[in-house]
Every structure is written in structure tokens, then in C-alpha cells.
Amino acid sequence: MSAVETHPAIPYLPTPEERVEGREKVTGHARYAMDVPIAGALWAAFVGSPYPHARVVSVDAKRALRMKGVRAVISGKDTAPVRFGRRLQDWPILAHDRVRFMGERVAAVAADTRELAEEAARAIEVEYEELPPVFTLEAALAPEAPVLHPERASYLYLGGGEPPKTTHPNQQGVVIHEHGDVAAGFAAAARVFEHTFEYARNHQGYLEPRGTIVWIEKDGVVHVVTTNKAPFTLRMQLSKALGIPEETIVVDAGYIGGDFGGKGLSIDEPALYFLAKKTRRPVRSLLSLSDDFQVTNPRHPGTLRLRTAVDAEGRILAHEAHVLLDGGAYAAGKPQAGLIPGDAGLLLAGYRVPAARVEVVTVYTNNEPAGHVRSPGQPQSAFAADSQIDEIAREMGIDPLEIRLRNAIQPGETDITGHEWHDHLAREVLETLAREMKWDRPLEQRSLGASALDGPAVPRSSTLVGRGIGYCARHVGRGKTELEVEVAEDGCVYVITGAPDQGGGAHTMLQRVVAAELGLPVERVRARRGTTAETRHDPGVGGSRFTPVAGGAAIDGARRLRAELEKLSSDLDEALRLAAERHLRVPGMFDQTQSRYSVCAYGVTVAVDRDTGQFRVTDAVLVADVGTVINPVAHRGQLEGAFAFGLGQTVMEDLVIEDGRVVTANLDGYKLPTMPDVPPLRIVLLTEDYGPGPFGAKSVGELANAAVGPAVANAVRDAIGRRVWSCPITSEKVFEALSGARG
Template sequence: MTLTKPAAPDLLETPEWRIEGRDKVTGAARYAADIARPGMLHAAFVGSPYPHARVVSVDAEAARTMPGVRAVLAGADVRPARFGRRLQDWPVLAWDRVRFIGDRVAVVAADSLEAAEAAAAAVAVEYDELPAVFDPEAALAADAPMLHPDAAEYTYFGGTRPPRGHPNVQGHVIHEHGDVAVGFENAAAVFEHEFSVPRVHQAYIEPRASLVWIEGETVHVVTTNKAPFALREQMAVTIGVPAARIVVDTPHVGGDFGGKGLSLDEFALYFLARATGRPVRSVLRYADELQISNTRHAARIRLRTGVDRDGRITAHQARVVFDGGAYAAGKPVAGLLPGGPTLTLAGYHVPAARVEAVAVYTNTLPAGHARAPSQPQLTFAAESHLDLIARAMQIDPLELRERNAIRAGETDVDGAVWHDSLAPRVLATLRAASPSGGMAARDNGRGLAFSARHVGRGKTSLTLTLAADGSIEVLTGVADQGGGAHTMIQRVVARELGIDAARVRVRQGDTGHANVDPGVGGSRVTPVAGNAALDGARKLKARIAELGKTLDQAARIAAPLVVTGEGEQNEHLYGVYAYSIEVSVDRETGSFRVVDAVLVADVGTVINPVAVRGQLEGGFVFGLGQAVMEELHIEDGRVTTTNLADYKIPTIADAPPLRLVLITDAPGPGPFGAKSAGELANPAVGAAIANAIDAAVGVRVMSLPITAEKIRSLLRTKELRAADPE
């Protein structure tokens, strides 16, 4: 049996050629906004100008008679339709109450977008303003305005919604392990710091788009949602149509970064399609992306940690308050918190901990998932906190981390015991990769940050068919948001079968054709869909062996061989990573630049070398943007950074060099020992830079983004104190 022997050289060592590469460089690749249907109408929404108000009346008479207008719907027409990924708390169109500026109350379908927008502007809505609350702590006060008096009516997927101590709580969790009181008693020193992180946007370049039409009894949806099967289930409940009669098709997705797991427009489009009998499309304007879609959660993080004389952690306590905005609809996890909300010292041995996390309703745009949910917030806090502890204890920051890095058999901050740990090795590798000796210039400084991110978990399946020409077609429901999922599947199958990658064709099917898949997210695709591809290839190989034939002979038998590959990854494992970043600070202006950055990452076996490098480089610059320049400014509930000129993301001129050191020989649970890479590079950039700034000029920035203004102001305060100690 020659099939078992991988072709030499190993396919995995050859850089991949993206399956969709030609389409993406020629403009042939189709995205949701590129798809039109004959007779298609265009939708425009009417949003609330108030952060919290009662909807008194909606007068659509004038709008209905305008040229080209085919339908105008208000909340009363869709009541009680609400949507959401886990908790369906967001009305498709508000019928009695709006909860943030931009919350939708009506929608128009018209022959052209211009006509739809003109009619939307002509819808007269009367509101009765209610007291609003913008600060999550204030929203938890006993007499705070209540946002969701009808919470008992909301659909919650997967059981019963966890109990809440206050009606403005979305989700609340307390983790406790070990004896925290004794741990603090035994500490040689106890440190307490508070950090804050603002709202930031995923800022994919492609705005959300969707197209809905009804054919017979079937509802067709073309969407930018990266989890089409999950959208189908959510939509079935929202619109009251069985899932089997909804077909969701996600073409190429133009960037996701966590944000496109939530759909906004598809539900209203269904009601418009039903009312008009026509296909209806909506493409969000970027201004709306920044004002109404689900951002990363702002967070206030208070950390308290006791250490012994050597800086070893004895106990840890934390309280994390997440601003969840007006709806919890964007959160997919059961606790209705961003994922991993209690990992306030990820990657360390923590013998005793009590960590509380709460997500709170406020009258601001909803928050949801964003690349490595919770981690950029918590890692900024944790790694700044540890650096401050190292300074106070006069211990080298790397040394302090080496002493506390989790080892096999030890317990982490979540109370989980790690059976194996690459943490010490990652830190040793970072030590070796960091330049030793002094800084190149006086106001240069080096900071480091270390953390851990789970290897994705989940379950999926896909179908492999051996075609008569000897090629293999893989049918999968995995959408590709740019990570290279389909190429990964192709290479796993090809390597296992010992054939050329070009002989494996990967086709993405809509929810009517492909097997159920949980969607792209949570660093899941390679370990889960990759295992399904490997399982499928193995099954195919076994079938061919049973027939006593070669692959080519088997291809020519009358009935094509079809197998289902299944993949599941439920182990709770981590990929560990660490940064060392050198900055150069200008004391006059507070501005700074990154002059060197090293990332050590435990990624396991690499399937797509070009894509893994791209995930890490791209994650670095994504993390850098959210660390030093990005902030969605919100004033009294109104987003004021409403376009990509005001909400600045890094350009090519902002991208510093990055040295990558990959640890690939510690196998993970994915195919051939793969782990995950997509969420390792962005979370720790903020802390590494804050620590580097402190090392350079001796000031500490306690909030993101780390701006020149903040540094300059801290430097001025320090100078004034030095000049006048009183």
C-alpha cells in the first residue's frame, strides 16, 4: 500500500498555494455585496436618535407613497421578532422601546438604495425619552434605569438563562479555587491595580451585506455571517420558519475578526421579502458598522495579587466589568459574557483565586465577540500588573514570569490543571531571542508580555468523494473569512493520501447541501475541520484498501466512493505565546515607535505556512492598532468616530518589523499535531508596549490605547513632581 507514505518532500513543508488565490487576485471572488438577484430591492433602516426612549408612534404614510417604495415596516409589523446568537434580546425593529442611538424602528424596501434612503428619512417617529445609563457600574446601581423589563420573554438557546442579581446584568460569573484568604495572609506583599480598555471595532474592510429572497416555501439568505449554520438556527426562531426551510449561503467573507458571527439585517430583510415577494438586499454603510454593530467590550479590570518574597503568586483576586451595550445578542457563549472572562492571569500557576466577571447592559451600541474575546483586555491588565509587581519587588520582569509560568501538574487561574505546559519553554525561547545588553538609545525600553490562548474546540463533519478522474472532492460547510480553511482541508487530505494538493478540490456548500458546521471562530477551524478532513482521508484510504485497489483503480469503479470525515476536539489545551517589544520614546511629544518586536508562539504542526505567518503578522498589527491608536469614542451614547478617517486603524506605515519564532515540535490535538494560530498574536501587544514605555521613560499607562497624549501628560506630571516634591 503506497498510499500511506507521504510524498517527499513533505507537503506541509511546501508553501501553500491558496485555493481561492486566483479568484481573489483577479476580482472573480464573490462576496455577499457582489451578489444580486433579478428584481432585487434595496433596504434602508430608520434608527433612533435617542439612547433610550419609548417609541410612541411611527408614521410611515408619507414614506409609503414615495417613488420606488415597495414596503415600509415598523416594529408593530414584526413584533415579537427578536434576534441574537445565544440570547435573543434585540428586536428586529423596536416596537416599544429603543435602547441605543441607531437602534432600528423601521425599514424601507425600494427599487433603488437612493429611493429607500429618501423614504427612510421621511418616516416620522415620535419618541418619549427615558433616562439613559452609559456607565456599566452606574447601570448596576439599585435605582439605575432598567433596559430590559421584558427579559422573561427572551429566547435563550440551550437551556435556562443563568440567574442574575440585577436586571441590567447580561451575564455574571464567579470563579473560585484554593484558599484565597490564606493565600493573601501568606503573601510577602499584595499589589492592587485597576486598568481600563475602551470599545474598539473589529474594523474588517468589508461592511456587512445580506440578500434574502423567498422561493416557494424556502427562505434563501446570502450573507457575510461567518457561521451560516448557526445563523440558520437563530433565524428559524426569529422569523418562525423551520430551519429546514432556510438556506444560508456565505460566500467569501471580507474579514471577520469575531464581529461577523452576529447578523443584523437578515431578519428584517426576510419580512421585507415576504411583504414584497421580491429579493431584498442590504449593504451596511461603514458609518453604521461603527455605530450599531457589535464591538469589542470595554472593560474595567481590578486585579489584586499576593506574592511571596521571590515573587511567586500566592493568591489572586479580580473583578472585571464589561460594558455589554444595549443587547447581549452578539455573545455566543452560555454565560452571556465574552469568552474566557475569568482568565485574568492566563498561563500562570495560581494556587488560589477568586475572579468575578460581569457584563452589563448600557444605552450604548452592543458589544460582542472580537478576535480572542476578553483576552486583549485581560492580558493588558495582567501583564501590566505583573510588570508593576516585578518593578516593586525588584525582580527582573522575565524572571518573575519564569518563576510563575505554569508547569505540568499545576493549576491555572481558572482552576484547571495543565497536564503539559510549554510556558517555561516559550519564555526560555523568548529570553534567547531577545537582544541582551543595553538599549540603543537613552529613551528606548523593552517590555515583554506573556499569555496563553486555548486551542479551538468543537465538532464538525465533511464529505469526501473520489471522482472518476481520480480527484477528490471535499464538500464542507466551513466558510472562509480569510484564514485559509479550504486550503488547510485540501492539504490535510492530500498529505494523508500521499497525492498532489491539486488533486483535492474543496467546495463550500450552503446549509442546504453541506454537513452542519459550527462556523469559523474561537481558533477552531484547523483543529476541528482539519481533524474531520484527516478522518475523511483515512476512511477513504481504508475503503480503497478493502477493495485491494490503488486510488486510481478505485476511482474508476462504477459507484464513486463517498465517505464522511468527522472531527471533534474537546480537550482544554492552550497555545502559549510571548512578546518582547522595544520602543523608542520622544519625551517632548510622548510619541513612540516600535523599533523591534519578537513573538514566540507555540503553534504546533504547521499545515499552511504562509497562512500561519500571515495570522501572526496580521494579529500583531491588529493588536498594535487596538493597543496604541484605536478607540471608538462614545459621548452620551453617541459614537463620534463614525468613519475610517476618525476611527484610525494601522496603515502600512504603522506596521513595524516583527521577528517570529515558532515552536512547532510540540504536537497539538489537530491534524498531524496542529494547534491554533489566529488568536495568539493580538492580545498581548498592549501590555508589552506599556511595559516597554515604563522601561524607557518610567511612566505607566494604565489604559488603552497607549497614546502620545497619555505618555506626555504622565511625563509632565513626573517632571513637576521631581521639580517640586511637595
């Protein structure tokens, strides 16, 4: 965007925005799916399997159906052979032959009240015949392993193309990419480093339970109120799964109470469709968070084996990675062609890699299905790769900052996938971080914690301090979207979008971009969200896509409107008045094809109690290459939130599954950071490099959570002289590492 520097909108954008939905959200009037009143709606409840792998012999609902107020019970018999999913539709609506994970739904009830539905579900008797389960990657990939999906070839694969080629029946997805002369890189190496890292399963941790309402009108139109963050995509998936035309499905997704990647997969909607059909009444569900933790789609845990060849100065010559991830019982949560989570193969993001071979495999097991979580694949790959870079630096006696500067990808160089990068700031991010951290000065000793809430007082003599850098990059999202811009009777310009707001400030961004482009005061522009029947196609909020893609459509719509307004009058106010009389409405369209990246780096300090392993991050700095900022308040919020999100994943969050059972199945066992857990954070933005979004914006929502992992890992390594190779880095693991150091 060459016109950026002289664009009149730029001075306007730094003004802090007022969220279009701000008043509603602070007064309790914002309406979420759980709040939508539907007269006469029945409540649904589900029967989950107590076994991780079993044949369903029979479902007996007689007792439940005798209960007053129970309107219908359905089981796999009623829904077979329908399966759902975002790409590969491999997940049965209700298990029809066998269950493949504990909690998998076998039957569903519709009853007059929520309590009654739950009671009726408990009264349904299911007979199972247990099958041998596979819980580990090794067990699943053993030559004689039970095949979990023998009928896989019959599953629907959406989006065109062929499903990934697998070499073992329990492989879910496979992506292999190779570029450059890998063998020559290893042959020429001064040193070769090989390390294996482990990453645990974590949950998106949204606080809004999934809520769904489905009803079928007399004309056959299916209405879906949902917490899904991509209504048009859900409509397509439902259409394919249920075999009904997209035009007969209306999806309404309003405010979403947190998504973090997880609410791109819907699990209730298809079953509610069958219940609504059977009862001819609206049916609603509100999944408890406990169930959500057990039956939806958390982050893929797994093992990452990395080999890196470097020259005598620590410059990367070649890299090999084998990433093995537990995809759980179904691949339904993964939208990408290769059926791997997002950027799991983007090891060494932000580094120059002249030659590489990367293999990422997801595996079917009898664990909870895995899916997408904020920057899918990247916390795993960043934790492993940027820990390894740190380790290489220490082994070779190179300063950890210096090794990153030597390897930071420069414009025109290629990354691990062989793509050339342009318009990003890598060295500049690291150099700024060094200044902000005062990297050239030794870290001061300090006591553990600044307040009584930071844990028991620890004598200074037993406190070890350390600092670490975490460095990562993420793509600016691509894709197509459409919206409309209208001049309404009230003389205001409306941006009409089908995209829901999951908290990122999507609608406020549209409002400000259109206002800026038209040169109107922001009060004259409003955003209106509509259902899939009322709006043009939008792919939903996710994939670091909304600002660069929908923002482009907002610019396009504003420009088309301006062209029409100019025909009406040369005076803008007069033109708007005339346009209001005519209900002037124009489309805005955009296809974002540019491949661009943002880079960020953290510097964190930690204090570790030598005797117990208890540790805290005491301070953090984030430097991010972000392009033009459109919503300053939301933008800052995304970065701050990403830091806390990344911190939780790094030091406390672990969705533990033992023998198929989710042990940490609600917020009592699965710990999210609380206010006292989050240390101070300083943010430094580099805005001089323009992104492909409106006015030079880049994406920010998923940029900054992945690098927290390696930053903390590297700081702990600096403090105690030993590395923790698995994430989360808990005090127990630090204690074990310290014990090893003593022994």
C-alpha cells in the same frame, strides 16, 4: 497523537501552500455577498434612532410610501415580539416599544434602488419620548438605575441550560469562578498588589460591509445570502427567532471580507426576512461601514480590578479579579452561556495560579451593544494581568523576564480557573524570547524612527527608549463538525464543507490535510464549499476551532475514503478511477474534546519623545508555541496580522461614545494601522510540542493579538518610568504620564 513523528505527511506540510482561492482573489473574481447578482432584488434601508434611550411613540411612513419605487415599510409593530441574538435573543428586529441605543433600528424600507431606499428611510417620521439614559457602568448598576430590560425573563435563551443568575436587573451576564484556598493565599503573601486597569471599546475593523440577501421561494423555503461566518448557527438562530423550521432555511455564506469575531452576529437578516415576506421579492442590504461602526457589536470596554498575592520571590499565591464590562444595550452578540465575552475571565493566561476568585460581569447600558472581537475578552484581560505582573516585578526589584519564568505554568499545574494544563511550552517560549531579544544586554539608545514617515525628526537627547515583554496563552478550539469527502468524475478528491472562508485559509487547510493523509499530490484534492442545504453541519469559523476541529474531520474523512478505496483496488490510482465511476462519497466527523493551550510572548522596543509623548514601537519579536504548521504562508500571515491587529488596538483604536453617540464612526475617526504604522516583526515558532489538531497542529488565528497590549504598555513603562493604566496607550496619555513625572 503518538503516531505524529513517523507520519509520512510531515515532510510534505512545510511546502508553502497555494491558496485554493488565490487566483480568484487576486483577479477580482472572488465573489462576496455584495457581489452576488439577484435579479429583481429590492434594496433595504433602515431608520435609526437619534436618541440613546426613548419610547417609540409613533412611526409615520406615509411620505415614504408615496415615493415611486418604494415597495414596503415595516416597523416594530410588524416584527414584534421577535428578537434575535446568538445566545440570549434580547435584540428586537425593529424596536417595538423603546430604543435602547442611538442608531437602533425603528423601521425598515424596501425600494427599487439603494439610493431610493435611503431617501425613503429619511422620509419616515418617528416620534419619540426620551427616557433617562445610562451610559456608565456605575450609573447602570446604581440601586435606583432605570431598568433597561424589565421583560428580560421572557427572552429566548438558546443552547439549553439557564441564563446566568444576576443580582442587579441591569447585569447582562455573570461568570464567577473560584478554586483553591484564596484566603489562605492572601494570608500567606509577602506582598499583595492591587491595580485597576481600563480598556476602551474597539471595532473589528473588517473592510467588507455586512451584506445580506433574503428571498422566499414559492415552496416557502427562505434563502439567505450572508456575510455571517457561521451559516448553520445563523440558520438555527433564525429558526428560533422567526419560529420556522431549520429545514426551510438555506444559508449561503461564501467568501467573507474579514470577520475578526464580529460577523458571528447578524443584524440585517431577520428584518430582510420580514421585508421579503411583505414584498414577495428578494431584498438585499449592504450596511455602510459608518453604520456598522455605530450599530453592530464592538469589543467590550471596561474596568479590571486585580489583586495578586505573591511570596517573597514574586511567585503567585492567589489572585482576585473583578472585571466589569459594558455590554451595551443588548447581549445578543455574545454566544457563551454566561453572556460574557470569551475569555474575559482568563486573567493571567499562561501563569500558574494556585488559588483564585474571578468575577466577570457584563452590564446593560444605553451604548452600542458589544460582542465578540478576535480573541474575545483576552486583550482586556492580558493588558491588565500582564501589566500587573510587570508592575509587581518592578516594585519587588525582580527582573520582568525572571518573574514570568517563575510563574509560567508547567505541564500538570493549574491555571486561574483551576484547569490543569498539558502539552504546551511556556518556559521555553520565554527562554527563547530572552535569547531573541538579547534580554541580558542593556537596550541600545536609538533615534526615534527609521524613515521620514515615522514622524518628525526627534533629537536623540529627547528620546527615551524602553523594552517590554507581553506574555499570553489561548485555548486550542474544541467542538464538533462534519464534512464529506468525495471522488468526483474528474478523478479528483473533493472535500465538501459548509464552512465559509473568512480569510484564514480554511479550505486550503482541508485540501492539504486530506492530500497529506491520502498521500496524494495536492492538485488531486480540491475543496468545495456549499450552502447549509448542500453540506453537513459545521459550527462556522471561529473560537480558534477550525484547524483542530475541521482538520480532525478531514483526517477522519480521508481515512474512511482510504478504507473504501482499499476495497476497490490495492493500486491507489486504479481505486480512484473506480471510485470516480461510483461517485464514492464518505463523511468525515470529529469531536475535539481535548483541552489544550498555545503560549506566546512578544518582546517590543519603543522610542518615546520626552517632550511630546509621541512614541513608536520600533521593533518586535514574537515567539509562539504552535505545534505542527499546516499552511506555512497562511500561518505566518495569521501571526503577522495578529501583531498589527494587536498594535492597532493598543496604540490608536478607540471607538469613542459620548452621550450615546459614536464619535469615531468610520475610518476617518477610527484609525486602523496603515503600512507605515507597522514596525518590523521577527517570528520564532516552537513546533516541537504537538497540539490536538491534524498531524499535531494547534490554533494560531487568535493566539497572538492579545499580548501586544501588555508588551507595549510594559515597554512604555520601561522607557518613561511611569505606567499608562488604560488602553489604548496614546501619545496623549504618555504625555500626561510624562507630565506627572515632571510635576
